[in-house]
Amino acid sequence: MPELPEVETVRRGLSPVLVDVRIARLTQRRPDLRFPFPERFARRVDGHRVTALRRRAKYLLAELDSGETLVMHLGMTGRFRIEHRDGHRLAPGDFAHASQNDCAHDHVVFEMETGVRVIYNDARRFGFMLLIATTELAQHALFRDLGPEPLGAELTPDYLMRRATGKKADLKAFLLDQRVIAGLGNIYVSEALHRSGLSPKRAADVLAIRRGAANTRVSRLISDIQAVLNDAIEAGGSTLRDFAQADGAPGYFQHAFRVYGRAGEPCLRSECGCEIRRIVQAGRSTFYCPRCQR
Numbered sequence: 001m002p003e004l005p006e007v008e009t010v011r012r013g014l015s016p017v018l019v020d021v022r023i024a025r026l027t028q029r030r031p032d033l034r035f036p037f038p039e040r041f042a043r044r045v046d047g048h049r050v051t052a053l054r055r056r057a058k059y060l061l062a063e064l065d066s067g068e069t070l071v072m073h074l075g076m077t078g079r080f081r082i083e084h085r086d087g088h089r090l091a092p093g094d095f096a097h098a099s100q101n102d103c104a105h106d107h108v109v110f111e112m113e114t115g116v117r118v119i120y121n122d123a124r125r126f127g128f129m130l131l132i133a134t135t136e137l138a139q140h141a142l143f144r145d146l147g148p149e150p151l152g153a154e155l156t157p158d159y160l161m162r163r164a165t166g167k168k169a170d171l172k173a174f175l176l177d178q179r180v181i182a183g184l185g186n187i188y189v190s191e192a193l194h195r196s197g198l199s200p201k202r203a204a205d206v207l208a209i210r211r212g213a214a215n216t217r218v219s220r221l222i223s224d225i226q227a228v229l230n231d232a233i234e235a236g237g238s239t240l241r242d243f244a245q246a247d248g249a250p251g252y253f254q255h256a257f258r259v260y261g262r263a264g265e266p267c268l269r270s271e272c273g274c275e276i277r278r279i280v281q282a283g284r285s286t287f288y289c290p291r292c293q294r
């Protein structure tokens, strides 16, 4: 499943072909994905210019000059492909695996006025697209309860300490709660907790307001969260299962995970070497080092 760094990678890949460009024609090849497509979808999009392409949590937000925003979520296997008029893909680093060329799962095609085609492909169809009035976006059910962006200035130690106070949930669940931090997912929580030396099984209250120690711990956790996300964005997003970058090139950051997917392998912290463990918390895999993470 694409996580925040992957979605950000897609945003950066799509921006040059979408922003400030008019959508000449949208073709919708089925009535729905996870949800039905917007009513009169093509008529509301055709001829309108994309004024900005933003990201909130794991949502891509294409702001249109019609006053509506096209909200796009990639679900499990959603991806975009960019094709020139001559059929060649736009970006370099292009090599496809079979599933990427499976046009049976091309569900939406945006033909831009430049002649570039942006194709949305989604084999499992857990993704979705919605059109929402831009002025109503912040109050929409998808967005109104979202916490701050993990890479934004609103995620401060004071904020996190306040949210953690009295919380009995384990740290893993707390950090995955989208009302606490928006867009942080399973992989990067495991990675950040390892960097911070915190056990995913500890109660979230360990981050709560106390003198001295907690503040340092929380500051460090925030900078570790930001570091793992920024590293992944820089590496072009990780490829897991079917995820591919917007230009069709697979990402490669998964090779750099320190704990995720490494059960039974040695911890990479110097002088540790303890075996990484996998446990299941709330139905999701957690990977951690029992020695480094307390």
Ligand SMILES: [Zn+2]
Pocket (backbone or CB within 6 Å): 267, 268, 269, 272, 273, 274, 289, 290, 291, 292, 293
């Ligand atoms: Zn270790």
